[in-house]
Amino acid sequence: MQVLFKVIRQEQNSSPVVQTYTLDVDPGNTILDCLNLIKWEQDGSLAFRKNCRNTICGSCGMRINGRSALACKENIGSEVQRLQQIAASATPSDAFQRPLDAIPEITIAPMGNMPVIKDLVVDMRSFWDHLEVVEPYVSTDASRVPEREFLQTPEERDRLNQTGNCILCGACYSECNAREVNSDFVGPHALAKAYRMVADSRDDEIESRLENYNEGTKGVWGCTRCFMCNTVCPMDVAPMDQIGKIKQQILDRKDDQASRSIRHRKVLIDLVKEGGWIDERRFGLQVVGNSFRDIKGMISLGPLGLRMLVRGKFPLGFEPSAGAEVVRSLIESVQSLES
Ligand code: SF4
Ligand code: SF4
Ligand code: FES
DSSP states (O other): OEEEEEEEEOBTTSOOEEEEEEEEOOTTOBHHHHHHHIIIIIOTTOOOOOSSSSSSSOTTEEEETTEEEETTTOBHHHHHHHHHHHHHTSOTTSTTOOOTTSOOEEEEEOOSSSOEEETTEEOOHHHHHHHHHTOOSOOOTTSOOOSSOOOOOHHHHHTTHHHHTOOOOSHHHHHOHHHHHOTTOOOHHHHHHHHHHHTOTTOSOHHHHHHHHTSTTTSGGGOOOOOHHHHHOTTOOOHHHHHHHHHHHHHHHOOTTSOHHHHHHHHHHHHHHHHSSOOHHHHHHHHTSTTTTOHHHHHHHHHHHHHHHHTTOSOOOOOOOTTHHHHHHHHHHHHHHHO
16 A cells, blocks of 8 residues: 655754655554654654664654654554544544545654754653652662572562553653653653652662652643643553552651642642532632742732732632532542552
8 A cells, every 4th residue: 555654854053844756565563663664665864763673772763744653662553443433533624634545644753842953863862861850779788788689579579560561652741741741750750660669678778769759830830730641651650640649658657738739739629529620719728828828929929819800700608519419529539449
């Protein structure tokens, strides 16, 4: 079958350009096979990373038809099928609508959140630096060093399986919305690795790790729970779920005076339990104003409150939800399961 490849090419510090290549391929060919064909037979100047060709090394991360993925994992057949599904759900005026006999187009672009060095090769320095911030090494400094090795039970080892699958490909980091707006946020790959350390029975730095991951918005509280990392991860590491597990460990240890982020989570749950939904008037006062303890926080709420008042959006009263009882029992069921 014929496929048109549209490759977003770019030299460092210059604007991207789209270059097209037509190939005769099999549906079973991977995207990496196709890029190799382009490089070997049509254009030797095209730059991209690759190594194992087998979803092991994590080198070939790139954006394939708009989402970050491994070029050696995705193939032509599944990409074309995906495009057809998108086109089938598009309205007649949508850009996805193309003539039925048009040859399939596959768009390849460099990963996001990292500057381009050349074509599909990005500079991953910030990715590695952010990984380093979570100290991704098991620390046994304070442990008595055993004669031969640190033994783990099968159950203890099983806890590391999912996060241990990470091949550091960068797909999650590339799509992370929090990372896009907050350059301090360490990213989903780093926090998935952070959970791997927290869950490791041999590590003896759990308390200081949790302090570190709890800090400001560089750690777990910077995540906006957009789910993109879970969606794109080729190894099912589910970074957002791992971030949730770290948050839970922090919440189990700290009270609502520890930080605004912790207060935000606890107040939200308390208010929803009480009224079935959030009483916005109390939410701001309790979280930002720390129930009148934080005068600076209270003052910072003033301009927003005034603007809301002027636009008639300030909630003067509060009606509990008719389903408050059901909501409360649902939350309590989940909490009892967790405990
Ligand atoms: S968590 Fe998944 S997407 Fe992120 S770097 Fe690891 S393997 Fe890649
Ligand atoms: S869920 Fe959180 S960590 Fe994952 S991509 Fe979204 S903001 Fe980033
Ligand atoms: S080339 Fe190694 S993961 Fe794709």
